[in-house]
Amino acid sequence: MSPLVHPAPGPLAATCLDLPAGSPGGSVELFLDLYTGDKPLIPARAFMLAPAGTNPRPPAGLDLLPVAGKCLSGPGFGRYVTALRKALASAIDPTQIGVLHLQHLTFGATPALIRALPAHPRIALVHGTDLIFAEAHRDQLQVLRETVRAADAIVVPTDAMADHLLKLAPLTDRRKLTHIPWGIPDHLLTDPPTRAARTSTSHLRLLYAGRLTAEKGAEALIKSLAPVQGVELSVAAPRAQFHSLAPFLKRSGVRARYLGWLRRPQLWKAFTEHDVLVMPSTTLEAMGLVALEAQACGLPVLYQPVPGLSDALAASGVATDFTHSAALARDLDRLRTAPGLLPALRQAGYANAARYPLSATAQALTDLSRQLV
The missing domain is CATH 3.40.50.2000 (Glycogen Phosphorylase B;)
Incomplete structure (x- = not known):
């Protein structure tokens, strides 16, 4: 590049x-x-x-x-x-x-x-x-x-x-x-932030990044995550929107670590500190630029295959159904335990982001x- x-x-x-x-x-x-x-x-x-x-x-x-x-x-x-x-x-x-x-x-x-x-x-x-x-x-x-x-x-x-x-x-x-x-910015492709080596793989660090409006699917994500073991969720979103979501989080029993609404360089650093970006959008995305930026930073993407995301990500990410807890749990468990899967997805993500x-x-x-x- x-x-x-x-x-x-x-x-x-x-x-x-x-x-x-x-x-x-x-x-x-x-x-x-x-x-x-x-x-x-x-x-x-x-x-x-x-x-x-x-x-x-x-x-x-x-x-x-x-x-x-x-x-x-x-x-x-x-x-x-x-x-x-x-x-x-x-x-x-x-x-x-x-x-x-x-x-x-x-x-x-x-x-x-x-x-x-x-x-x-x-x-x-x-x-x-x-x-x-x-x-x-x-x-x-x-x-x-x-x-x-x-x-x-x-x-x-x-x-x-x-x-x-x-x-x-x-x-x-x-x-x-x-x-x-x-x-996405060319410098993110030529000089991405360094990913820290993981010392433990006992759980999967999930990141949701973006607005929390209805079409983004956060409630479906939380509902389906409630019974899933071996994961932890972080959320980077506008503060008022996260506060509006807090009662639903409490009712569901899902603990989410709130990171704030991050400036882009902070978000890129957060990408390096997580294992998977989750994109549960319910309707469509023009392209899902946050997913491409995550891939450029070496963060694999788990996504709902809606129009736009399917075009931009295809097989470089993992498509799942965030509206069905069993399907989501199966795919998260595979990401957590399948040898070599996350590194392979990181490489596929780098190659895909470089196209844009x-x-x-x-x-x-x-x-x-x-x-x-």
């Missing part, structure tokens, strides 16, 4: 993620990885929302919009989009922008950015939450279909995301679809932007 490669600068992109700065999630990390920093991989005017009641110091290259009223449906959604459009139009000189990178097919930033800069070519990026929220909210399904019509190109990270999108928007012009996998350098994602998006300008 070669060192981090910055693609030749493409047209300046305008892009907005209508989440407060500091929000958790793989989509946020990918956004910051691509568009922010002293030398962003993709030159951009990049925006997020200013968090309520705080005055954060955003990373270089990220501007914060003081727009309140975020919602998903009804008249309030229209007012929110209008307020975002006005804020973006005031902040951006359209003569400097070459292309729009629409983060998500749904939510408010995408229609706001299109209306603020109506004459620029548009690349829409599909994430798992787009499809989940479009299924659950009629107004968001309408936004998704309008974005699909308005976009000049639609980027999907996996074939599963394309298939799911076409079910929600069957009139999509398939010629617009472009497959560009998401990526962030620089390749940036280069492909830059090439696509050039084609449209």
Whole structure:
């Protein structure tokens, strides 16, 4: 794997993620990885929302919009989009922008950015939450279909995301679809953290890392883990979400060690201190970037074979059924006792993660932007 490669600068992109700065999630990390920093991989005017009641110091290259009223449906959604459009139009000189990178097919930033800069070519990026929220909210399904019509190109990270999108928007012009996998930081591939040698294999150290929203499957994981012996569970998640889960943990009798909501370097270190990453997602994942980062750090992945994860991991991880305790116990016991299995999975994980350098994602998006300008 070669060192981090910055693609030749493409047209300046305008892009907005209508989440407060500091929000958790793989989509946020990918956004910051691509568009922010002293030398962003993709030159951009990049925006997020200013968090309520705080005055954060955003990373270089990220501007914060003081727009309140975020919602998903009804008249309030229209007012929110209008307020975002006005804020973006005031902040951006359209003569400097070459292309729009629409983060998500749904939510408010995408229609706001299109209306603020109506004459620029548009690349829409599909994430798992787009499809989940479009299924659950009629107004968001309408936004998704309008974005699909308005976009000049639609980027999907996996074939599963394309298939799911076409079910929600069957009139999509398939010629617009472009497959560009998401990526993880190149330096994690070239210089991963060192794994400490284990002195005892009497139990399996499991790590759950990510948000604890319903589609992530944490409750199914805990319920199925309750009768399983020989494992210990650590959780790295947003504090408020972990506290909300605490009563369920107590009722189930599962003891979980809370690690906090870790910054990326801390999370990468935590990967080296565990034996298996568990990903019990119930619905779909765009790609499951946390799984690829874990593999890059030598941590095998045990996952529910939902769309997106199956594409990105396949046989480099171990698929299981987190909704059936007996199946989960069998697979965990195999991971704990089968000679050579964990080392073999570590090697398979390293090889799989190496397929997804962030620089390749940036280069492909830059090439696509050039084609449209």
